[in-house]
Amino acid sequence: MMNKKAIVLLSGGIDSSTTLAIAKDLGFEIYAISFNYGQRHRTELRAAEKVAKHLGAQEHLILDVSLDKIGGSALTDEITVPKDRGNHEIGTGIPVTYVPARNIVFLSLALGWAEVIGARDIFIGANVVDYSGYPDCRPEFIFAFEKMANLGTKAGVEGERFTIHAPLSNLTKAQIIKRGTQLGVDYSLTLSCYDPTEQGKACGHCDSCLLRKKGFKEAGIPDPTIYYNEN
Amino acid sequence: MMNKKAIVLLSGGIDSSTTLAIAKDLGFEIYAISFNYGQRHRTELRAAEKVAKHLGAQEHLILDVSLDKIGGSALTDEITVPKDRGNHEIGTGIPVTYVPARNIVFLSLALGWAEVIGARDIFIGANVVDYSGYPDCRPEFIFAFEKMANLGTKAGVEGERFTIHAPLSNLTKAQIIKRGTQLGVDYSLTLSCYDPTEQGKACGHCDSCLLRKKGFKEAGIPDPTIYYNEN
Numbered sequence: 001m002m003n004k005k006a007i008v009l010l011s012g013g014i015d016s017s018t019t020l021a022i023a024k025d026l027g028f029e030i031y032a033i034s035f036n037y038g039q040r041h042r043t044e045l046r047a048a049e050k051v052a053k054h055l056g057a058q059e060h061l062i063l064d065v066s067l068d069k070i071g072g073s074a075l076t077d078e079i080t081v082p083k084d085r086g087n088h089e090i091g092t093g094i095p096v097t098y099v100p101a102r103n104i105v106f107l108s109l110a111l112g113w114a115e116v117i118g119a120r121d122i123f124i125g126a127n128v129v130d131y132s133g134y135p136d137c138r139p140e141f142i143f144a145f146e147k148m149a150n151l152g153t154k155a156g157v158e159g160e161r162f163t164i165h166a167p168l169s170n171l172t173k174a175q176i177i178k179r180g181t182q183l184g185v186d187y188s189l190t191l192s193c194y195d196p197t198e199q200g201k202a203c204g205h206c207d208s209c210l211l212r213k214k215g216f217k218e219a220g221i222p223d224p225t226i227y228y229n230e231n
Numbered sequence: 232m233m234n235k236k237a238i239v240l241l242s243g244g245i246d247s248s249t250t251l252a253i254a255k256d257l258g259f260e261i262y263a264i265s266f267n268y269g270q271r272h273r274t275e276l277r278a279a280e281k282v283a284k285h286l287g288a289q290e291h292l293i294l295d296v297s298l299d300k301i302g303g304s305a306l307t308d309e310i311t312v313p314k315d316r317g318n319h320e321i322g323t324g325i326p327v328t329y330v331p332a333r334n335i336v337f338l339s340l341a342l343g344w345a346e347v348i349g350a351r352d353i354f355i356g357a358n359v360v361d362y363s364g365y366p367d368c369r370p371e372f373i374f375a376f377e378k379m380a381n382l383g384t385k386a387g388v389e390g391e392r393f394t395i396h397a398p399l400s401n402l403t404k405a406q407i408i409k410r411g412t413q414l415g416v417d418y419s420l421t422l423s424c425y426d427p428t429e430q431g432k433a434c435g436h437c438d439s440c441l442l443r444k445k446g447f448k449e450a451g452i453p454d455p456t457i458y459y460n461e462n
Contacts, residue, residue, distance in 0.1 A: 066295040070344045101343035104383050108339045112332030113301045141383040148375035152335050152367040 004029045005119035006165075007110045010060070012047030013192045014212060015125030015168055018180035020055050022167045023123045025183055031119060032057040033110050037102070038068025043200040047191035054189055063109055067099060083195075083205040103136035107145055107164065114162065115155050126166040127176070142166050173215030181221055188224035201228040235260045236350035237396075238341045241291070243278030244423045245443060246356030246399055249411035251286050253398045254354045256414055262350060263288040264341050268333070269299025274431045278422035285420055294340055298330060314426075314436035334367035338376055338395065345393065346386050357397040358407070373397050404446030412452055419455035432459040 006028035008020045024030050034048040045062060052060035103126065110122050126137035135141060146164040150156035168176050180187065192212040193202035202209050204227035216223035237259035239251045255261050265279040276293060283291035334357065341353050357368035366372060377395040381387035399407050411418065423443040424433035433440050435458035447454035 061300060063300055064295060064297040065340070067340075067343065069292060069294055070340070070347050099343075100346035101339055101380075101384055104380070105336065105339040105343060108332055108336040109296070109298075109301070112298065112330075112336060115331035116301055135385055135388040136383040138382070141379065144375070144379035144382045148372065148379045149332075149335070151369070151375045152372040153332055154366055157366040 005031060005058075005114075005117060006121040006123055007031045007033055007114045007117075007119050008057070008123040009106055009110055009125065010034050010048045010052060010057075011125075012044045012049075012051055012190055013125075013208075014173070014180070014187060014190050014215070015127055015176060016048075017051045017055070017125075017185055017187070017190045018176050018183070019123050019125035019168060020051065020057065021180055021183040021185045023121075023165070024055060028121060030055070030057040031113070031117060032060040033106075033113060034060065034062045035106055035109070036062055036064045037099075037105075038066055043196050043198060044191050047189060047200060050189040051185075054186055061113060065105060065109065067102065067105065070100065083203070085207060085210070101136070103134075103141075104145070107149075111149050111153065111162065115153050120155065120160055121163050121165060123165045123167065125168050127168045127171065129170060129172045137166075139166065139169055142169075172218070173211050174218035177215050177219040177221055181219070186224075192225075197228055201226050203228065236262060236289075236348060237352040237354055238262045238264055238345045238348075238350050239288070239354040240337055240341055240356065241265050241279045241283060241288075242356075243275045243280075243282055243421055244356075244439075245404070245411070245418060245421050245446070246358055246407060247279075248282045248286070248356075248416055248418070248421045249407050249414070250354050250356035250399060251282065251288065252411055252414040252416045254352075254396070255286060259352060259354075261286070261288040262344070262348060263291040264337075264344060265291065265293045266337055266340070267293055267295045268330075268336075269297055274427050274429060275422050278420060278431060281420040282416075285417055292344060296336060296340065298333065298336065301331065314434070316438060316441070332367070334365075334372075335376070338380075342380050342384065342393065346384050351386065351391055352394050352396060354396045354398065356399050358399045358402065360401060360403045368397075370397065370400055373400075403449070404442055405449035408446050408450040408452055412450075417455075423456075428459055432457045434459060 006023045008023050008030055010016045010020055010032040032052040034045055114122055128137055142164050149162045156162055191200055192208045194206040194208050195203045202225050237254045239254050239261055241247045241251055241263040251261060263283040265276055345353055359368055373395050380393045387393055422431055423439045425437040425439050426434045433456050
């Protein structure tokens with residue numbers, strides 16, 4: 001019998017929300033996990049909660065992990081989030097919003113929870129098309145993580161293989177938005193912005209907002225996002 | 232030039248304290264990291280603080296990560312810690328004190344900190360001789376983690392290789408104690424017990440205490456531990 005539980009890493013953005021919808025569509029019972037890691041924009045946790053509820057997650061666990069004590073990123077430190085960068089800049093190099101080892105830490109915590117609840121499938125919205133800059137989103141990393149997970153856990157060594165799924169890996173933002181829309185994702189609940197207001201309004205100018213706008217435009221789907229400083 | 236900073240995972244027990252002393256003896260500047268993960272015996276963090284100070288760590292970071300919300304272990308849940316088990320029992324299977332993905336989570340967080348402070352060497356007191364039951368202590372796991380780390384981090388993909396050192400891997404507890412004693416480790420500061428008092432006294436009967444006692448005996452070195460229920 002297929003093991004039906006799956007853990008989905010849920011940040012509350014477009015990618016992770018779509019990933020949750022895809023996992024559900026594959027027939028998995030969804031256990032969403034989010035992280036309170038000292039991110040400057042905690043409103044993303046509220047978005048994650050709304051999405052988990054909207055898409056019918058069985059459970060939504062929010063774990064605390066003090067990545068802000070480690071620092072080194074514009075998302076946890078007082079480093080300025082870059083605004084209005086061109087496409088050539090966004091696609092080049094590793095951005096200041098890179099949080100050292102973030103996906104490694106998040107996948108590790110998801111793995112621990114998976115082992116406890118008996119889930120053997122973990123979904124992550126990692127994507128390499130728009131954001132080639134994040135090393136911890138690349139398929140070769142995902143594969144190496146999966147291998148390590150199967151060597152370093154009780155379930156793994158006992159032969160119950162963990163699988164790390166990254167279903168968005170090779171999709172563009174527009175393709176992701178189209179797929180999610182087909183699956184009924186309400187993107188007005190999601191939050192992509194690196195610099196949102198407390199109320200969850202988006203800046204419209206950070207890399208993440210720019211990619212989001214471009215994605216909706218290319219998908220030919222109206223962008224439901226409320227931007228706070230459009231002019 | 233050799234990169235002189237090293238991160239050492241420090242729980243405050245015999246193995247991690249000895250590992251710290253070994254890393255220092257190799258000439259590294261020590262950055263110790265410990266975790267407040269909801270363990271029932273928080274006195275181990277006080278032991279870690281004492282050891283870090285005693286062995287001259289440059290910095291000692293204590294990170295919060297709420298593994299207790301995940302559960303699944305006698306060290307974070309209200310599962311009874313087994314007492315007075317025989318050697319054949321201790322060496323067999325994966326014990327209830329196994330915390331799902333714990334070393335994976337801890338190494339991931341150490342990796343994030345390493346990347347930020349520019350350390351490329353991470354030391355862990357993983358050991359397979361006395362505790363064959365923990366999958367996340369085995370050399371094949373350590374090697375897989377290292378490989379994954381070099382694929383999933385900015386420093387790794389930019390060619391600055393991370394190395395995960397597990398210098399105790401094949402040593403018995405007695406050999407570890409002898410080595411640490413040579414290096415000047417004051418084991419009276421360390422805490423091994425799974426069920427200590429608030430004051431840091433050890434039970435003398437859990438697997439960890441039994442292995443510790445056996446180690447000192449076999450090493451021919453007096454055990455400085457204060458046990459609370461010896462009779």
